[in-house]
Amino acid sequence: MLRLIAAIIARDLRLALRRPADLVAVLFFFVIVASLFPLGVGPETALLRQLAPGVLWVGALLATLLSLPRLFADDFRDGTLEQLALSPHPLGLMVLGKVIAHWLCAGLPLALLAPVLGLQFDLSADALWVLTFSILLGTPALSGIGAIGAGLTLGLRGGGVLLSLLVLPLYIPVLIFGAGAVEATVSGLGAGAHLSLLAALTVGGVVFAPWAAALALKIALE
Amino acid sequence: MNWFKFSAPSTFYPLAGRLIPWFAALAALFGGVGLWIGLVVAPTDFQQGEAYRIIFIHVGAAWMSMFIYLVMAFWGGMGLAFKTRLSGMMTEALAPTGTMFAFLSLWTGALWGRPTWGAWWIWDARLTSSLILLFLYIGFIALTRAIDDPRRADRAGAVLLLVGVVNVPIIYFSVQWWNTLHQPASLSVGKGSSMAAIMLWGMLLCTVAMWMYSIALTLARVRTIILVRERHTDWVRALLAALPAQNSR
Incomplete structure (x- = not known):
């Protein structure tokens, strides 16, 4: 079982690289998204510091x-996905x-990049740590929930817009607790409660979402 | 009585046709009495003034928006488990009514919030989660309309419904979990009601009226959907052929 997962991860990573x-x-x-905000709302440090958690998380x-x-999409187009669905596993x-694999390619680099962008917004060292950690903790849930949406919209016309319509409402809790953790640190309340809830969302998202996504893929492949 | 008999669209179609006038009549009756109690009989609230009367629409609409989503998720689950054709038609028929109620609950809430809270909209836990519910309805409609094959549309929609159903308990309990601006429920199973009896009756009657209205409208809509989807079958052809002149156009 673990070998199977490891093989899939290795294959996807190789393809991505x-x-x-x-x-x-x-x-x-x-x-670019994170840099647009200071240009749009003006360079006042106090305002930027307040906006930073939300802006970076939305980005x-x-x-x-x-x-x-x-x-x-790529696996669907070249038939790999059908072969995977036919396999006994x-x-x-x-x-x-x-x-x-998606998280390693998207969530992890984003989390590592976030503190650098946080510097642009003049966040304190504490807040930068919490920002990195909360993005690290929250993005697996985003990948998991996103997989459901990606499965449901597979092969549809205008799938991209539809995907955001389906997935963004489900992302809201992650956004609230992720940005909330950083805000709580900035205002000196401590991020513990937000981070715990974020971890719960991630555990739930990673454990349950792949099965829902698998169901969606089977429907799409019929 | 064999319930599975009516899971076939051909037997459900005439049953729905017979039931619609009854539910429509009940909706009119309960709605008339409920609104009469709410707008005429019930006294003015000493804190909120006349503005509180929006609850006769608002509470029922909010309940219905959550309840219809649960019913849709139930039909979606049935459709995935038993592959019944009618289940997908039911979810498709329920979605517009649910969307309307979700929008209505937000809209009436805004109308009430302006005089009472001093703001049209507040980023409170219940308001936000109700807004997510509206987005989920819209997402469901967008997804099922984007898929041409109705069978795939039903099943993909059912998966989305079952994923989104986690939001319903969050909305319902949001006023207890997060202590923000929206007041806690005035009515609970354990403690009874904290409202005056006459206001409570008006509210409950209006809610029942909306419920009956939803059933009548959904049945009417599902009849149309049955005709569209089953248009290639013999019984629909026979039915349409038996209709007087209007289908000769």
Whole structure:
């Protein structure tokens, strides 16, 4: 079982690394979105410090969303997905592998990039740590929930817009607790409660979402 | 009585047709009495003034928006488990009514919030989760309309419904879990009601009226959906052929 997941992760990572441009594009999208806000609302440090948690989290969320359509689309187009669905192993586990691989390609780099962008917003060292940690903790849930949406919209006309329509409402709790953790640190309340709830969302998202996504894929492949 | 007999669209179609006038009549009756109590009989609230009368619409609409989502999730689950054709038609028929009630609860809430809280909209836990419910309805409609094959549309929609159903308990308990601006429920199973009896009756009657209205409207809509989806079958052709002149156009 673990070998199966590891094999899927290794394969997806190898494929992703062969096209590094896709990976980098997502990261640059995050950088550009985060840089637009100071230009839009003005350079007052106090205001930016207040906006930072929300802006960085929304940026990370949209960047994740941007990378979702490719989660299954390439495998669907060349028939790999059908072969995976036909194999005797449970499809849910293979989707879990793909979700983990997606997180390694999108969520992890975003979390590592976030503190650098946080510096632009003049966040304190504490807040930067919590920001990195909360994005690290929350993005697996984004990948998991996103996989459901990606499965449901697989092969549809205008799938990208539809995907955001389906997935963004489900992302709201992650956004609230993720940004809430950073805000709580900035205002000196301590981020413990928010981070615990975020971890709960991630555990729930990673454990249950792949099975729902597998069901969605089976429907799409019929 | 064999319930599975009516899971076939061909037997459900005439049953729905017979039931619609009854539910429509009940909706009119309960709605008339409920609104009469709410707008005429019930006294003015000493704190909120006349503005409180919005609850006769607001509470019922909010309950119905959650309840219809649960019913849709139930039909979606039935459709996935038993592959019945009617289940998908029911979810499709319920969605517009649910969306309307979700919008109505937000809209009437805004109308009430302006004089009472001094703001049209507040980022309170219950308001936010109700807004998510509206987005989920819209997402469901967008997804099922984007898929051409009705069978795939039903099943994909059912998965989305079952995923989104976690939001309903969050809305319902949000006033207890997060102590924000929206007041806690005035009515609970354990403690009874904290409202005056006459206001409570008006509210309950209006809610029942909306419930009956939803059933009548959903049945009417599902009849149309049955005709559209089953248009290639013999019984629909026979039915349409038996209709007088209007289908000769």
